[in-house]
Amino acid sequence: MLYLVATPIGNLGDMTGRAQKVLSDADVVLCEDTRVSRKLLQHIGVDTPLSVYHDFNKEKVTPRLVERLAAGERLALITDAGTPGIADPAFYLVREAIRAGIQVVPVPGASAVTAALTASGLPCDRFVFENFLPPKSARRRRVLETFKHEKRTVVFYESPHRIEKVLADMRDVLGDVTVVIARELTKIHEEFLRGTPPELLAHFEKKMPRGEMVVMLNTGYHCTA
Ligand code: SAM
Numbered sequence: 338m339l340y341l342v343a344t345p346i347g348n349l350g351d352m353t354g355r356a357q358k359v360l361s362d363a364d365v366v367l368c369e370d371t372r373v374s375r376k377l378l379q380h381i382g383v384d385t386p387l388s389v390y391h392d393f394n395k396e397k398v399t400p401r402l403v404e405r406l407a408a409g410e411r412l413a414l415i416t417d418a419g420t421p422g423i424a425d426p427a428f429y430l431v432r433e434a435i436r437a438g439i440q441v442v443p444v445p446g447a448s449a450v451t452a453a454l455t456a457s458g459l460p461c462d463r464f465v466f467e468n469f470l471p472p473k474s475a476r477r478r479r480v481l482e483t484f485k486h487e488k489r490t491v492v493f494y495e496s497p498h499r500i501e502k503v504l505a506d507m508r509d510v511l512g513d514v515t516v517v518i519a520r521e522l523t524k525i526h527e528e529f530l531r532g533t534p535p536e537l538l539a540h541f542e543k544k545m546p547r548g549e550m551v552v553m554l555n556t557g558y559h560c561t562a
Contacts, residue, residue, distance in 0.1 A: 450492055
């Protein structure tokens with residue numbers, strides 16, 4: 338069996354009891370970065386061996402991993418943080434495992450997209466997840482254009498180094514839409530910033546953008562105080 342195990346996105350208290358048991362009972366834990374995941378496993382007292390599965394080796398290692406699964410081994414896949422498959426390379430192994438008739442078992446828990454969305458104040462009954470927007474402004478603006486007539490809440494991940502450029506593009510393409518930025522979710526400095534792109538740009542001029550971020554918008558809805 339292949340288990341997809343969600344791990345905390347900051348607060349280690351978000352590790353579920355089931356996740357701990359699955360990681361402890363697995364024959365091997367596949368992870369993106371052994372330094373990151375070893376710390377987590379040590380914290381929960383699990384000594385299952387770690388093996389690397391990431392974007393750069395997924396094509397090379399997947400056939401052997403599928404063989405091991407077919408031979409009856411229990412493999413647990415985790416990522417640096419959150420739910421495997423959301424903006425990381427898990428999909429490739431999941432697809433190949435399913436093609437080989439292996440059972441894939443989700444072990445749910447934290448994910449930045451659901452944590453951000455549910456506390457955003459924007460409608461979360463229907464939403465579109467866009468992963469990371471393109472790094473280059475011209476392509477990013479083309480993607481932002483497609484949000485103009487989007488009725489559902491749009492959610493994407495962004496880095497603090499690029500957020501000001503993204504907000505400037507949002508101002509130019511989308512105008513005075515309400516944007517919510519969820520920052521450092523589940524950590525000590527967790528915060529939700531709400532405002533139009535110019536208001537958020539003014540905020541970041543005074544306070545340098547830092548930490549992990551989820552950006553959300555809904556063109557038909559305002560949730561500022
Ligand atoms: N698989 C993960 C999940 O389920 O959320 C996401 C992996 S993706 C490679 C990493 C991005 O998720 C970060 O760059 C950031 O945009 C977002 N993210 C992860 N943890 C976060 C947190 N604690 N607060 C805000 N955003 C977070």
